[in-house]
Amino acid sequence: MIFSEILIEQDALNSPRAARILDRLPNVPRRTIHRYDDVFGRVNRPYLHKRQDLRLFVAVKRGQTVKPAPLAYGLRGDKHFYFVQAFNCFYECEYCYLQGYFRSPDLVFFVNHEDIVEEMARATAASAGHGVWFHAGEFSDSLALSHLTEELASFWPFFSRQPRARLELRTKSANIRALLDQQPLDNVFVSMSLAPRDKILRYEHKTARYEQRLQALRELQKRGFKIALHFDPIIDAPAVEAEYGELLADLSRSVDLTKVSYLSLGVVRFTKQVYTQVKVNYPTSSILDGSLKVSFDGKVRYAKPHRLWLLRTIQRLAVEAGVPAQATYLCMEDSAADDAGVTTPRMPSED
Amino acid sequence: MTLLVFAHVKEAECFIDGLGLRPAPRRGVPRLWQNEEVTLLVTGEGLEAALLRASSTLAATETSAKAVINLGAAGVLRDGIETGRIFRIRTVYGERRRGLAHQQSFTCRGAHEVCDIIAASERVLDDDHAAGLAPFAHLVDRESWGIAMAAASFGVPFQAVKITSDRAGAATLCWSVRESAFELSLRLWEYYRDHLAEAPSPATVSPATWSVPEGFHASWSQMQLLLSLGARETPTAALEQFKAATTSAKDRTRRWLDWLRRSRNPRAAAMEERTRQILGGLRRHGWAVDSDPELEDPALTLRARVETERDLERIRRGLDEFSLPEWRRFFEGDWR
Numbered sequence: 001m002i003f004s005e006i007l008i009e010q011d012a013l014n015s016p017r018a019a020r021i022l023d024r025l026p027n028v029p030r031r032t033i034h035r036y037d038d039v040f041g042r043v044n045r046p047y048l049h050k051r052q053d054l055r056l057f058v059a060v061k062r063g064q065t066v067k068p069a070p071l072a073y074g075l076r077g078d079k080h081f082y083f084v085q086a087f088n089c090f091y092e093c094e095y096c097y098l099q100g101y102f103r104s105p106d107l108v109f110f111v112n113h114e115d116i117v118e119e120m121a122r123a124t125a126a127s128a129g130h131g132v133w134f135h136a137g138e139f140s141d142s143l144a145l146s147h148l149t150e151e152l153a154s155f156w157p158f159f160s161r162q163p164r165a166r167l168e169l170r171t172k173s174a175n176i177r178a179l180l181d182q183q184p185l186d187n188v189f190v191s192m193s194l195a196p197r198d199k200i201l202r203y204e205h206k207t208a209r210y211e212q213r214l215q216a217l218r219e220l221q222k223r224g225f226k227i228a229l230h231f232d233p234i235i236d237a238p239a240v241e242a243e244y245g246e247l248l249a250d251l252s253r254s255v256d257l258t259k260v261s262y263l264s265l266g267v268v269r270f271t272k273q274v275y276t277q278v279k280v281n282y283p284t285s286s287i288l289d290g291s292l293k294v295s296f297d298g299k300v301r302y303a304k305p306h307r308l309w310l311l312r313t314i315q316r317l318a319v320e321a322g323v324p325a326q327a328t329y330l331c332m333e334d335s336a337a338d339d340a341g342v343t344t345p346r347m348p349s350e351d
Numbered sequence: 352m353t354l355l356v357f358a359h360v361k362e363a364e365c366f367i368d369g370l371g372l373r374p375a376p377r378r379g380v381p382r383l384w385q386n387e388e389v390t391l392l393v394t395g396e397g398l399e400a401a402l403l404r405a406s407s408t409l410a411a412t413e414t415s416a417k418a419v420i421n422l423g424a425a426g427v428l429r430d431g432i433e434t435g436r437i438f439r440i441r442t443v444y445g446e447r448r449r450g451l452a453h454q455q456s457f458t459c460r461g462a463h464e465v466c467d468i469i470a471a472s473e474r475v476l477d478d479d480h481a482a483g484l485a486p487f488a489h490l491v492d493r494e495s496w497g498i499a500m501a502a503a504s505f506g507v508p509f510q511a512v513k514i515t516s517d518r519a520g521a522a523t524l525c526w527s528v529r530e531s532a533f534e535l536s537l538r539l540w541e542y543y544r545d546h547l548a549e550a551p552s553p554a555t556v557s558p559a560t561w562s563v564p565e566g567f568h569a570s571w572s573q574m575q576l577l578l579s580l581g582a583r584e585t586p587t588a589a590l591e592q593f594k595a596a597t598t599s600a601k602d603r604t605r606r607w608l609d610w611l612r613r614s615r616n617p618r619a620a621a622m623e624e625r626t627r628q629i630l631g632g633l634r635r636h637g638w639a640v641d642s643d644p645e646l647e648d649p650a651l652t653l654r655a656r657v658e659t660e661r662d663l664e665r666i667r668r669g670l671d672e673f674s675l676p677e678w679r680r681f682f683e684g685d686w687r
Contacts (some may be wrong), residue, residue, distance in 0.1 A: 004465075007486055029430070029431075031485065031486060033486055038486075039487065040453045041453060042454070042487075043444045043452045043453065043455075043487060044454055044455060044456045044569050045442070045456065046442060046456070046458050049441075049442070052441075052465045053465050104452070236618055237616060258609065289615065289616070291616050291618060291619035291622075293645055293646075294645075295645055295647055296645055296647050296648075298438040303622065303645065303646035303647065303648050304646055304684075304687055305625075305646055305681050305682050305683075305684055306618060306619070306622060306646075306684075307620055307684070308682070308683055308684025309684035309685070309686060310684070311684065312683075312684045312685070314683075347502055
C-alpha cells in the first residue's frame, strides 16, 4: 500500500465518502486528528520522505475551493478556474513544483465535493456569456487515485447539466477505471501530460509508463471521451526534435491526432524556491545541466530565444503530425506568443 | 573532532568511561568532557538549554567540530514501537509551545531509519499532549531540535541516535527512566562503539583529489568550475589541441573551459554564436553594444565615440550591416 498512515479529520468522520475511502484501505493504520491543517504543512516535512512513508489526510476543505487560474493558463477567450479537491501527488516528478509548495509531501483528500460543485455553479452563473473552464490537477493528479476519491462521480452530474462549464482532468496516470464508469461528455476533457519515453523514465518516477499513457488515450478516444495533450514541461536535450518526433509518431499510431481537442506546450520553469528544492532533492538531475537562467522576475527558465525555439519547433512537429494548428497553445507564454505571432486559438467547441 | 551531546549525565556515563574522557569545563558549559578526538557535552534538560550549550560548545570548537551526534533516551509516541529499541533518527522536529510546532526541521546525515523525533517544549505527561505530537513524529525528547539547530547554524553534520525508554503521556515513567539510565547509557555506548565510532562523518570524507594536467594553470575558482563541468572526462586528444593552440598555460585553461561549456550545453553555445553573428557588424565598426544578459528583452543600447567624419562613416557602416528584424527573429526563437 502506498500510504503508511491515514490521518482523518474529526469533521470528516461522519462523511460516507470518507468512510468508503477508509474501507478501501483497510490495512493502513489510522489516527483521528482535530483538523488537517493542525498537522499538514505545520512543519517542514522533507519532500523525499514520500518514498519511505507517505501519509494520507482525509479532510474537509474550508474556504475557497474554486479559484481563478493564472493568466495564460488555458485557451483564450474563456474564464479559467482551478479547483481544489486534493493536495499533493504520490508520483515523483523531478521538476514538480509541489516539492516547493506545501512543506509536506503527504496527500490530502478533501471529501466535501458538494461544496466544490456549489462553487463551480456560482462561478458559472457569474460568467454569463463566457465559456467557463474548471481545471483539476493543479495540486494533484486528477486520475491517479480517482478510484479511491470518487470525485468524478461527484462532478459528472453538474457537467452533464451545464454544457457551458467545461472540466479538464489533467493527468499522468493510466488509471481510467473510474472514468470509464461515466458517460463521455462533450464538455469534459481528459488531458494527458506526455513526454518522450526517455524523459518519462528519467524524470517522472512512479508515473504511468509511456506505453500505458498512450494505451489509456487510445481507450478513451475509442470510448468517445474528448482527449487533450500537454507537452509540458519540455526539457531540452541534444536530440529533442527526434524525441518529440518519435512521441508524435507513436501518438498518431494510437489516437486520431486531428481530433485532439487541444495541445498545450510549455518549457520547464521553476520559481526560485522550487529550483532550490530540485537541487536539494535531485542534485544530479540532468534538468540542472541545461542552460537554465534566473530570469528578470526571479523565475528560473531557459532564455527567451531558447524556449521560443523549443516551443515553435515542437509545435511545428505536432502540426505536421496532424494536430490542428488552431488547437495548439503555449502555456504560460502568452506575451511571448504575442511577440512571436504563435497561434493562440479560441477554445474548442466554442458556443 | 566529534561532538557527542547528551541531555543528562547519567545517559553519558558509559561514554565518559569507555572513551576515557577527561573533564574540560568552560564558562557557561560546566559539563564538558574531552579526549583528542571526542568532546562530550551534557546540556541539561530542555530545548533552550540544549540550543544554548551546544551553540556555545560549537563556537568554542568551531574549526575542529566535524560531526555532532545527539544520543539519549526518548519516549514513544506511536503504537507498535517497543521500548529498548535504538533508532538512528531521520528528521528532527521541534515544539515551540504546547500545540504549536516549529516550522523548521532538520534531516540527519547518513543512514537512518523511518523514525522521526520531536523535541517537546515541556515534559509530555498527559495523553492529550502525546496525541498532539504523535502526528509529527514517532518519538519525543526535549533537546534534539535545539542541538540540531546549533549544528545547522555552524554547518556541522548532525545525527541523532535514540533509545526508546517509555511511552510518552500519562503512562510515562520519568522516574524509573532515571533509575535505568545506566542501562540505557550502556546500550547506547555499545551501539556507538559498534556502528558510529569508526565511521567517518560525511564532512570528514575528503573529496577525491584532482589537479589540472601539466601545461595548464587554473585558479581555485577555475578548478571548481572545471570539476563541475566534468573536466576529468575530457579526452586526451582535446587537451593536446588546447596545448598546441597556445603556449600560455592560463590561455589553455580558458580554452578548455570554453570547450567544456559548449560541449555540455550546445544550445547555449549556438545561441551565443548567433548573437555574435548578428551583433558582430556593429562591434566591428566601433559600436559598444549592450544587450539584456538574461536574453529576455530584445532592446539594445548602442554607444559610439565620434571625433571625425571617418568615425561617423564607420559607425554608419556598422548600422547598415545590422539587421533589427533578424535580431527580433532571434528573440522569437527563429535562429537555427
